[in-house]
Amino acid sequence: MCADTPEYKDTLNLPKTDFPMRAGLPKREPGWLDRWADIGIYDRLRETSGDRTPFILHDGPPYANGHLHIGHALNKILKDMVVRSQQMMGRDARYVPGWDCHGLPIEWKIEEQYRKKGRNKDEIDVIDFRQECRKFAESWIDIQREEFKRLGVTGKWERPYLTMDFHAERVIAEEFQKFLMNGTLYQGSKPVMWSPVEKTALAEAEVEYHDKESFTIWVKFRVADFDLPEVELSDEEATDEDREAVAALVAEAAQDFEGAYVVIWTTTPWTIPSNRGVVYGAGINYGLYEVTGTPEESWAKVGDRFILADKLAADVMTRARLDEGMYRRVRDVTPAQLDGMTLTHPLAGAEGGEGEWDAPRDFRAAEFVTDTEGTGFVHCAPSHGMEEYEMYRGLGMLDQVITYNVMDDGGFRADLPFFGGKYILNRKGGEGDANKAVIDKLVEVGGLLARGKIKHSYPHSWRSKAPVIYRNTPQWFAAIDRPVGDGQDEMGSTIRERALRSIDELVTWTPRTGRNRLHSMIEARPDWVLSRQRAWGVPLTCFVKTGALPTDPDFLLRDPAVNARILEAFEAEGADAWYKEGAKARFLGDDHDHDAYTQIFDILDVWFDSGSTHAFVLRDREDGVADGIADLYLEGTDQHRGWFHSSMLQACGTKGRAPYRGVLTHGFTLDEKGNKMSKSLGNTILPEEVVKQYGADILRLWVAQTDYTADQRIGPEILKGVADSYRRLRNTMRFLLGALSHVSEDDRVKPAEMPELERWVLHRLAELDSRVREGYAAYDFQGVFQALFNFCTVELSAFYFDIRKDALYCDGDTPRRRAARTVMELLFERLTTWLAPVLVFTMEEVWLERFPGADSSVHLADFPDTPADWRDEALAEKWAKVRAARRAVTAALEVQRVGKVIGASLEAAPVVHVEDDAMCAALTSVDFDDICITSGIAVTADPSPQEAFRLPEVPGVGVVFESAEGEKCLRCWKILPDVGQHAHPATCARCDAALD
Structure with a gap:
């Protein structure tokens, strides 16, 4: 270039913006949080929503115990994207965060603190103990609230709902009293999942399954007596020889079965002392097998005879260390022959047994017996197994078979012969001494054929992580197949009927598989166990007649006046009022003989607490809704057996229908390799760490990019990919800001006057407007983000922006440049608002760069209306x-x-x-x-x-x-034949005109 050639760089319309390429989110995001708090974004939206239709996402309360994990972040961010997108689509989207505050996890923490100080919880005043639990919950609520807010989650944070608030405790008690008054509450004794470590019953939702190594034993029940079926012969056809032959067969069978054993198999040796019977399968083929030889290490003896399912006999003999040549099959054993037998418990007649097991054992057919594993026979301890319990309940024999051998701490009752004081588990949840004691005793009396160990999936308490047992104990239940009140309700007469109809007729499920899962659970579930034997929670506010049986009509006191006094006290003092001195007299008043009634001190299952939240949050708060029904409940798939489930049962028992119109479920969060996160594996990803390294918007973008309906993966490499996507989006927004610098009203062009390329962009915006609204309405955040990301990176950055840079930079005040800037204004309005529910911090930064002001915020805006006539299918095809x-x-x-x-x-x-x-x-x-x-x-x-x-x-x-x-234009760099032929040196005609 010659020395006298002019420099045209300063004449170009280069983009101007202070919007940085580097986001610096970890440092800058807290400032926007403070700004939103100062201008009161959430409350301003409520004030300006006017007559908009409410949208209520009811928060499933997290537990106030510990720092947030990545699953919490996924859940709360999804909720926030729902709420923000619904608000920006024209609804009054309210969100009241809440916390579960009662229950065993907090109580367990306080007990741990006591144990470290050498204090015994049982010696602490119950109200003092409850106050300790309350303070513990309050401290974690404050911590978790700040952690949730840091994720950019909007809501009524200064006034959340807490299940331990006095009004909440009053309403929970009131909802319980509805079950008391409508006839669905009853006290029963049946096997429930019991945590010996925590000394309380557990709900299915409080149980998780882990592998556990268990003892497994093959136990011999001797055939004590048998009444073999007679073979009927026609008098006309039978001869004396026939009758003699039949008699000989019967006698032979009797001889064959003399001293034989029925063998059972179990993985719970500790239940053998509670055995009350053995069952077999009527359709299973059984045989009588005789031992013909034994090695020294076998407990079997030559001549022993065992009745076994034919499909399982070889495996049982192998377990008994008998080779194939050491036994033979003697004969078939028919169901009729089994039906005539009586069995003896292996401990019957044992010295020192004090007759505990001497009575004959029941022996009958049962539908639940299979020949897929074990022996083909199942030992029945109805106090510790639901199938046996249900069978004997149907037979009307529960009084004959229920035992109370296992205490609340998992120890055998002290006076149980041989085993009194033995424990199934130790205090930390490890193997106790009960199983070994039972096995040793069986060996001593010759009742054991074989033993071993097995690793299998076993229920554990999700709080203490200790194994649980089935234990028969008196508990309070809500009957789900008993008519509710008078049973007159359009949704059905029972809780189960109402729930199943609600699932099918009233609720939209996202994804649809959620419907199938909850429906099958409700369809098959037993009655709801409401009671827990703990101290921190809402008590079962009821009284029972002293000395009466649960079956007596007047067993439960049903007095509205008593109920009202309880509720009044709870409203003013909280549930602690139930435990104060003189509470019984205070609530019974002068209407009832105080000595005639017993006050119940069990507490309600915490799932009843959270299941009742629709009443004191949706119904009672001024920011709730009159019908108390939420538009959406959103939680993980585990809540089909948890909060979705308990809320459904609770509401169907009190208001006759589901408390929600929609249910959205998400999967669990795994590491990059698809493994469950675990501290021991060192593969945990903590929200706090992601926010510190990348910023909350990157975590939010990860949520938007993932298919939340399945399990999601997250890890360092995945987050790097998310950060790269974010940078590309940020560059798109930066380009828009630069191109729109100093744009004015005079720059705007009507669509009809625009070039085709701009009208094509408007067409795409019209298409995207529908896609975005439909996607957000269906909670398809992944679909919305993918559509917007592809549009920004492929159609804008790599196509439209790439083409129009030349006109934006080099054109003078041309219609083409004005049209491009008009389109970019329209792009800005839509992209910032469409992406705001996901990238809450970044879109606020982008918005304020263009619209600064003390009260300005993208989160106060709605998605702009997009004219339908922007669509032009013919133009799009071209x-x-x-x-x-x-x-x-x-x-x-x-x-x-x-x-x-x-x-x-x-x-x-x-x-x-x-x-x-x-x-x-x-x-x-x-x-x-x-x-x-x-x-x-x-x-x-x-x-x-x-x-x-x-x-x-x-x-x-x-x-x-x-x-x-041609020559290169030194202003626009195009190579054209006319360069150098104009007034301005080394320019083309377009640049020469622009310079003029």
Whole structure:
């Protein structure tokens, strides 16, 4: 360039913005949180929502115990994206966060603190203990609240709902009293899942399954007596010889079964002392097997005879260390023959047994027996197994078979012979001494055939992580098949009927599989165990008649006046009122003899607490709704047996229907390899760490990018990919801000006056508007983000922006440049608001860069309306052809650039051969050289020469490279023939006019 050639750089309309390329989110995000708090974003939205239709996402309360994990973050971010998107689509989207505060986890923590100080919980005043629990919950609520807010989650944080608030405790008690008054509450004794370590019953939702190594034993029950079936013979046809033969067969069978054993198999040796019977399968083939030889190490003896399922006999003999040649099958054993037998417990007659097991054992057929494992026989301890319990309940025999051998701490009752004081588990949940004691005793009395160990999936308490047992104990239940009140309800007469109809008729499920899961659970579930034997929670506010049986009609006191006094006290003092001195007299008043009634001190299952939240949050708060029904409950898939489940049962018992219209479920969070996160594996990802390294918006973007309906993966490499996506989006927004610097009202152009390229962008915006709204309405955040991300990176950055940079930078005040800036304003309005529910901090930063102001915020805006007439399908079809041809040209030029023939596309003026007439017409009707960013281009319908470049995915298009002719314009860098022929040196006509 000559020394006197002018420098045109300062004459270009270069983008101007202070918006940084580096986000610095970890440091900057807290400032926006403070800003939102100062201007009261959430409350301002409520104040300005006017007559908008409410949208209520009811928060499933997390537990106030410990720092947040990545699952908490996923859940709360999903909820926030729902609430924000619904608000920006025109609803009054309210969100009241809440916490579960009662229950065993907190009580357990306080007990641990006591144990470290050498204090005994049972010696502490119950109200003092409850106050310690309350303080513990309060401290964690404050911590978790700040951790949730740091994720950018909006809501009524200064006034959340807490299940331990006095009003909440009053309403929980009131909801319980509805079960008391409508006839569904009863006290029963049945096996429930029991935690010996925590000394309380557990609900299914409080149990998780882990592998456990258990003892397994094969136990012999001797055939003590048998009444073999007689064979009937026709008097007309039978001869004396026939009768003698039949008699001989019966006698032979009797001899064969004399001293034989029925063998059972169990993985719970500790239940043998509670055995009350053995059952077999009527459709299973059984045989009598005799031992003919034994090794020294076997407990079997030559001549022993065992009745076994034929499919399992060989395995049992192997377990008894008998080889194939050491036993033989003697005969078939028919169901009729089994039906005539009576069995003896292996401990019957044992010295020191005090007759505990001397009575004959019940022996009968049962439908639940199979021959897939074990022996084909099942030992029955109905106090410790639901199938046996249900069978004997159906037979009306519970009084004969229920035992109370196991105490609340998992120890045998002290006076149980041989085993009194033995424990199933030790205090920490490990193996106790009960199983070994039982096995040793069986060996001593000759009752054991074999023993071993097995690793299997076993229920554990999700709090203490200790194994649980089935234990028969008096508990309070809500009957789900008993008519509720008078049973007159359009949804059904029972809780189960109402729940199943609600699932099918009233609730929308996302994904649909959630419906199937909850339906099957409700369909098959037993009655709801409401009681827990703990101290921290809402008590079962009821009284029972002293000395009466649960079956007595007046067993439960049902007095509205008593109920009202309880509720009044709870409203003023909380549930502690139940435990204060004189509470019984206070509540019974002068209407009842105080000595005639017993006060119940069990507490309610915490799932009843959380299941009741619809009443004191949705119904009672001023920011709730009159019908007390939420638009959406959103939790993880484990809540089909948890909060979704308990809320359904509770509401169907009190209001007759589900408390929600929609249920959305998400999966669990795994590491990058698909493994469950575990501290021991060192693969945990903590929200706090992600926020410190990347910022909360990156975590939110990870949520938006993932298919939350399945299990999600997260880890360092995945987060790097998310951060890269974020950078690309940020660059798109930065380009828009730069292009819109100093834009004014005079720059705006009506759509009808715009070039086709701009009208194509408007068409895409109209399409995206529908996609975004439909996606957010269906909670399809992944679909919304993918659509917007592809639009920003592929259609804007790599296409539209790439093409229009030249006009934006080099044009003067032309209609083309004004149209482009108008479109970019429309893009800005939509992209910032469409992405705001996901990238709450970044879109606020983008918005404030353009619209600064003390009260300005993107989160106070709605999605802008997009005119329907922006859609132009014919134009879109035409530009699909243009874009396809452009891809072929771009690929052809890339070959030349790689080969060092050219350095930039502006050095080219290719010839494009097009076979399709419609495509050829489309290309010749537009400035195809501008679209391909070349200095010139020729489009022809002539056949492509052999040397033409072809792109397989764009058939019918051939590109022949030609260099651009002319000189390089020093302002726009295009190579054109007219450069140097204008007033301004070394410029083209367009730049010369712009300089004027």
